[in-house]
Amino acid sequence: MKIIIVGCGKVGRSLAAKLNEEGHDVVVVDQNREKVTDVCNKYDILGVIGNGATREVQMEAGIDSADLLIAVTGSDELNLLSCVMAKKKGNCHTVARVKNPVYATDASYLRDELGLNMVINPEYAAAKEISSILSFPTAINIESFAKGRVELLTFKLPQASPLIGLSVKETVSKYKLKNKVLFCAVERAEEANIPHGDFMFAERDLISIIASPKSALDFFSKIDYRIQPVKNAIAVGRGNLVHYLCERLIGSGVNLTVIDDNEKECEELSVKYGEVKVVKATPSDKDTLMEEGIENSDAFISLTEQDEENILLSLFAAEKGTKKLVTKINKPEYDGIIQKLELGSLIYPASITTNMITRYIRAMSNTLGSNMEALYYIVKGKVEAAQFTVGEGSPISGVPLSSLKFKSGVLIAAILRGRSLIIPTGDAVINPHDSVIVVSKQQKLYDVSDVLAK
């Protein structure tokens, strides 16, 4: 598929990398020559220098033959204009990033009126992710399918957990998890595994499970691994993300304290969100953090623009005994080192956008009678969890799973039938119109029938 990306910032770069890796023809457009040259040297893509909203530049980028235009510059207005121009000229899908809270309420109106296919707001999505993590602090990552009826939870196996030394099979029988909880991925020493029955758990494994929220809670209490719900949280940083987070946490039972050193920003927050306590101070000021009770807080969320500062503050909070950490990371390049530190849940705004757009593209390119409904990357993007609707006559329907021949590294993790959730075993049968969640490693699934070995 031919894709034009307007804007070469953090999100644009991360998108270019991902889409190039997926095998698409990518053209990036930016006014900054250095940024374009740099990204073109790194990935096998084409660069065009200029204003992506102008007709001339769009023609040079090949809008007439493009399938999709994604506008992710720093300016919402430019993004919208680029999409409108592209829509007029080419017969392509358009995706715009709109991040200003002023426009956020109009997102769906903008999308429909301007004929865009998708409006994404990475900061809003990140805030949503943080609030769902705070509501379930045991997990370091939560993705939900089917409006929250199924959750994909990732947690780190603590020291002295009763699971250590047990195999998947033994765990399932000991804790009666059959048809309730499915272990779908384990990350150990930088490597992703789709565990089979004999897989043994070890300390510090990052385990991903699929379960309904209730079964997940049961599971965690059975293995004595639960973190108390978050009652009070401290967040440092500013920007749209903080606004959206305040908005989402109001009324959720979390007492939020925001620390930031920009007076105007602080005033604005305190006017808009009266329930939130706003402190004007340098986020890295140790005394302020102590004064605001970092020692007693349940959660600490670092959202500044500096990764170094976020990491440092999170580590400090951990040392002071904060139970739940959420750390925003802007540059995913140093992921390997970052994951080794105890930083709790990591939030990558650029990856969130990339995931949303990749999901959209997969759905766009899919052909047969099944549709991708959701796509998440877990274990640093090495494992995908995708939700598909199974169409009439799909080759995977109507036969027990045990008699289908799957590709290696593919797992049918859950079947959603009507309102019921089935965590399948070998004798389960998929019916047409069911929704299935497939966990896969190193496979790029476009369609549910891709799970079968050829």
Next chain:
Amino acid sequence: MNYSMIRYTLGWLLLFEAAFFLVPLITAICYLESAAFGFLFVMLISCGVGVLFTYKKPKNTALYARDGFVIVALSWIVLSLFGALPFLFTGATSSFIDALFESVSGFTTTGSSIFTEVESLPKSINMWRCFTHWVGGMGVLVFIMAFLPLGGGHNMHIMRAESPGPSVSKLVPKVKNTAIILYTIYFVLTLIQFIALLISGMSVYDATATAFATAGTGGFGVHNDSMASASAAQQIIVTVFMLLFSLNFNSYYLVLRAKFKDAFNSEIKAFLIIVAVAITLTTFNIVGSSYAVENIWDALRHAAFSVASIISTTGFATLDFNLWPELSKTLLVLVMFIGACAGSTGGGIKVSRIIILVKGFLRELGMLISPKQVKKISVDKRPVEGEVVRSVNAYIACYILLFVASLLLVSFDSFDLVTNFTAVTATLNNIGPGLGAVGPTSNFSAFSPLSKLVLIFDMLAGRLELFPMLLLFSPATWKRKRA
């Protein structure tokens, strides 16, 4: 430096080269020549080494600019070394330096030969000589990149190091697809020339060899007198195709996409103007019985052929232009330096660099008159970045230094100045014949081994736009830590 990636790429290069040996091998079998055994043997050797080198796939496939340059320079050396083996094994020559000279001259599309008698060589050897032009013309690494998923996005460094011209751009987002488009154009143009030559009455063997040698703008001939014995029609066909292969291939793509305005850019305009002026002056200069040219039409044909042959850096000849008047000879030496368009198969300094140089010079003059004037160099209404201007200037400085150093080293052989000067010019610009003792009817066999080595280096440096070869011999490249 990613050594395992270098090894792996070289391995694949040798596997491809083993496949290239099929062309002369088939020729040898068709003509029942004993050279077939020589080719078969070389094929097995390069296949064996290739398999050995590619046996283990490297884990880290990242290539940086430095690795790109080293891979390109080393690849061309290895390619030439193995390409030289058939000359030795078939007994065409007994000197290794001579074999290497011939092989490098082939792959770099120079066309300078050490053979005094090409007609007495086996047909398969001549086919190999011409085929190396075709392989070298478009660049072999980009070709390999097109078929192997080697280094992800990093292969732009290789494309940049191997392609001629001051700045390299892709036609479509993927290097692979860009390479496929360019090779398709190359292949189709070669095929058209082959068919045209067949229709004009050339034998299949001659037409194949001539088409290969023209497409790569190489210049190895299969006859002792180059193209002199070819018919007028055949000479005209070759003239046209020499010019076609010295245009920027990106323009052909733009023509196919019906973007005629973009295709006909200022580089092509300048190139055609230079060609027209040179042809006109030469025609009127050589007309007359004293140069074996009967009438003005013959003069035009020979002038056009010679100018096209030299500016495209092919190096075919229809007449011994060594005997022409001084004005014509001077013109030919001047167009030797200009060379073809960027992004073509030709060599030389390249017209686009000349344009940037001239514009830079005019800008400097303007700046002296009114120092506060703002004038950015632009070509086709697009700004030429300072980085490109800087690299063009560095290229010219480097070119002159290398030229002077080579000239000095070659002068130890006590030939006259014209011979030495044009020998270096003809090799550094990948043309082939020069003037004097290296004129179109002579060859390079009389040079000493040292001079031949210098000229081999010049040919490789000229083909790879100087820097990869110079970097290969620079100690800083091989330091473990980056400076």
